[in-house]
Amino acid sequence: MATNDTREKQKLHENSTRKQHWLRWGPYLAERQWATVREDYSANGDCWNYFPHDHSRSRAYRWGEDGLLGFTDSQCRLCVSLALWNERDSILKERLFGLTNPEGNHGEDVKEQYFYLFSSPSHSYVKQLYKYPHAKFPYSKLVSENKKRTTEDREYELVDTGVFDQERYMDVVAEYAKEGPNDLLIQYTVTNRGPDAAPVHVVPQIWLRNN
Numbered sequence: 555m556a557t558n559d560t561r562e563k564q565k566l567h568e569n570s571t572r573k574q575h576w577l578r579w580g581p582y583l584a585e586r587q588w589a590t591v592r593e594d595y596s597a598n599g600d601c602w603n604y605f606p607h608d609h610s611r612s613r614a615y616r617w618g619e620d621g622l623l624g625f626t627d628s629q630c631r632l633c634v635s636l637a638l639w640n641e642r643d644s645i646l647k648e649r650l651f652g653l654t655n656p657e658g659n660h661g662e663d664v665k666e667q668y669f670y671l672f673s674s675p676s677h678s679y680v681k682q683l684y685k686y687p688h689a690k691f692p693y694s695k696l697v698s699e700n701k702k703r704t705t706e707d708r709e710y711e712l713v714d715t716g717v718f719d720q721e722r723y724m725d726v727v728a729e730y731a732k733e734g735p736n737d738l739l740i741q742y743t744v745t746n747r748g749p750d751a752a753p754v755h756v757v758p759q760i761w762l763r764n765n
Contacts, residue, residue: 558674562674562675562676562678565675565676565678566675566676569676574734574735575735576676576677576678576732576735577628577676577677578627578628578735578736579625579626579627579628579677579730579732579735579736579738580625580626580628580673580677580680581624581625581670581673581677581680581682581730582625582626582627582628582630583619583620583621583624583625583626583630583633583634583635584618584619584620584621584624584630585620585649585650585664586620586649586650586652586664587610587615587617587618587619587620587649588605588606588607588609588610588615588620588649589601589602589603589604589605589606589607589654589662590605592617592618593605593615593616593617593618595616602654602655602656602662603654603656606654607649607651607652607693610649611645611646611648614764615763615764616764618630618763619633619761619763619764620649620650621633621634621635621636621648621649621759622635622636622637622638622647622648622649622650622684623635623636623668623682623684623726623728623742624636625680625728625730625738625740630763631762631763631765632760632761632762632763633759633760633761633762633763634730634738634740634758634759634760635648635649635759636684636726636728636742636756636757636758636759637756637757637758637759638684638686638724638726638754638755638756638757639754639755639757640686640687640688640689640690640724640752640753640754640755641753641755642688642689642690643690643691644690646757647686647691648759650664650666650668651664651665651666651691651693651696652664652665652666653665653696653697653700657697657700657701658700658709659700659701659703659704659705659707659709660705660709663700663709665696665711665712666684666685666712667684667685667712667713667718668682668683668684668685669682669683669684670682671683671727676732677730677732678731678732679729679730679731679732680728680729680730680731681727681728681729681730682727682728682729683725683726683727683728684725684726684728685718685723685724685725685726686723686724686726686754687717687718687722687723687724688717688722688723688724688748688752689716689717689722691717692712692715692717695715696710696712696715699714720748720749721747721748721749722747722748722749722750722752723747723748724744724745724746724747724752724754725743725744725745725747726742726743726744726756727742727743727744727745728740728741728742729741729742729743740758742756742758744756
């Protein structure tokens with residue numbers, strides 16, 4: 555029986571020779587489409603303020619999509635991701651939050667705890683991790699505290715806000731596996747790391763890119 559390494563080499567060879575399109579699906583969904591030059595239609599080229607994070611849940615993107623722990627095809631036509639709600643946030647957690655260039659004391663910066671744990675070369679198996687606090691996500695505090703700091707100061711990070719104290723958060727793991735080039739299997743696992751029970755709503759999402 556072939557080893558996993560040999561199977562991956564075979565898949566990549568099939569992809570390069572166009573026998574099987576193993577790279578059609580992968581972790582290609584953008585982490586952040588908001589506040590990028592891709593979505594900037596401002597009169598003065600101010601992409602930071604033209605499409606901030608606050609607009610991302612109510613305005614349609616024109617040139618891409620973004621999502622939490624996402625997966626999509628190579629043309630970003632059909633997208634898969636996850637939404638979370640802890641019954642304390644005022645909005646769903648659908649995408650990564652961060653600071654724009656003027657907001658961060660060291661420039662633009664995502665303020666989240668997320669990790670890419672594994673991806674095979676053909677993306678036939680992908681594992682990602684996101685840490686979601688039990689407490690209300692401190693959006694405004696992250697912005698206000700970083701605005702106060704100069705370039706000589708360290709950045710104010712999510713862990714500095716105290717939302718992860720006593721391990722009061724959820725580990726959210728997304729696993730994607732491909733049985734074939736177009737046969738996608740998905741598993742989401744949520745583990746409460748805190749000392750007490752806490753609510754979390756898990757909403758898998760699939761949508762067509764707005765084009």
